[in-house]
Amino acid sequence: MRGGISKTAYMTTMGVAAAAALALSYVETLIPVPMAVPGVKLGLANIVTVFVLFKLGWRAASAVSAVRVALASLLFGTMLSAAYSAAGAVLSVTVMALLKGTKKFTPTGVSVAGAIMHNVGQILMAMMITGVEQIAAWLPMLIVSGLVTGIAVGIAGSVLVKVVKLGKSED
Amino acid sequence: MLRPSSVKPMSDQKKRIRNDILLILAIALAALAVCCGVNFTRRQGAYVVVSVDGRDVAVYPLDTDIRVELETYHDGRNTIVIKEGCACIESASCPDLLCVKQRTIRYVGETITCLPNRLVIRIEGEGGVDAVQ
Incomplete structure (x- = not known):
């Protein structure tokens, strides 16, 4: 249930993960993305989500993701960006959990799907909020950028999953 | 018994990596197809x-x-x-x-x-x- 580690180890891991994800969200705001399409981002925080998903399961990944979106929006976002991120995060974590559940993909494949679904989620939310449906034209760009960042983030996540050992869990 | 190595069943990890690559290729192809479709059908606007x-x-x-x-x-x-x-x-x-x-x-x-x-x-x-x- 908890990745085979003690309750204390589980709690501290979750805390560290949430803090790391928040820090990565902040680092990301410092890196300018030279793209004319809104919503293109590196998705560095997804390294942590992928790691937690593979180590501690989807409940833990959802919790860390929720904490990260809430705090990041509060600290360096707006009401609108909060809604977009939340929609993206929900869709992304759901799809990643399902793909991981099939046991047919490595963390990299799961991360790619997550990155793309995050972008799809935020575009859907933006269409709902603003009613401007033409922004669907941004989807191809967002999917390609999700593919590229998803691979990079996924490789980083895979390395973490492989290298980091939590307590007694040896998997 | 000798068998050619290509007949050996793939390990789970290899299968996963193959699936990853298939997933990535499928998405890239889909994106490419959409871009090509848009480029070939475009007409000058008025x-x-x-x-x-x-x-x-x-x-x-x-x-x-x-x-x-x-x-x-x-x-x-x-x-x-x-x-x-x-x-x-x-x-x-x-x-x-x-x-x-x-x-x-x-x-x-x-x-x-x-x-x-x-x-x-x-x-x-x-x-x-x-x-x-």
Whole structure:
């Protein structure tokens, strides 16, 4: 249930993960993305989500993701960006959990799907909020950028999953 | 017993890596197909239709060079320029200015969107408000 580690180890891991994800969200705001399409981002925080998903399961990944979106929006976002991120995060974590559940993909494949679904989620939310449906034209760009960042983030996540050992869990 | 190594069943990890690559290729191909489809079917446009907050508010012909400042959503301002058959947004009051950075448009169906100001300019063909043909 908890990745085979003690309750204390589980709690501290979750805390560290949430803090790391928040820090990565902040680092990301410092890196300018030279793209004319809104919503293109590196998705560095997804390294942590992928790691937690593979180590501690989807409940833990959802919790860390929720904490990260809430705090990041509060600290360096707006009401609108909060809604977009939340929609993206929900869709992304759901799809990643399902793909991981099939046991047919490595963390990299799961991360790619997550990155793309995050972008799809935020575009859907933006269409709902603003009613401007033409922004669907941004989807191809967002999917390609999700593919590229998803691979990079996924490789980083895979390395973490492989290298980091939590307590007694040896998997 | 000797068997050629290629007949050995793949390990789970190898299968996963193969699935990853298939997933990535499938998505890349789909994106490529969409881009090609858009490029091969494009036609030179005739008009720029401006909509603010979902309502069409103005139409300008693409063959006349103009510069016009528009009042957009929530007292926003965007300046549209039509030059040499292409339309773009030259300046805007929105915070991100992504509409200004988007490339110019000239083919039927292309759009530039300024999300904060809820402004969409789109290109339409001969025959006015008729994007589907």
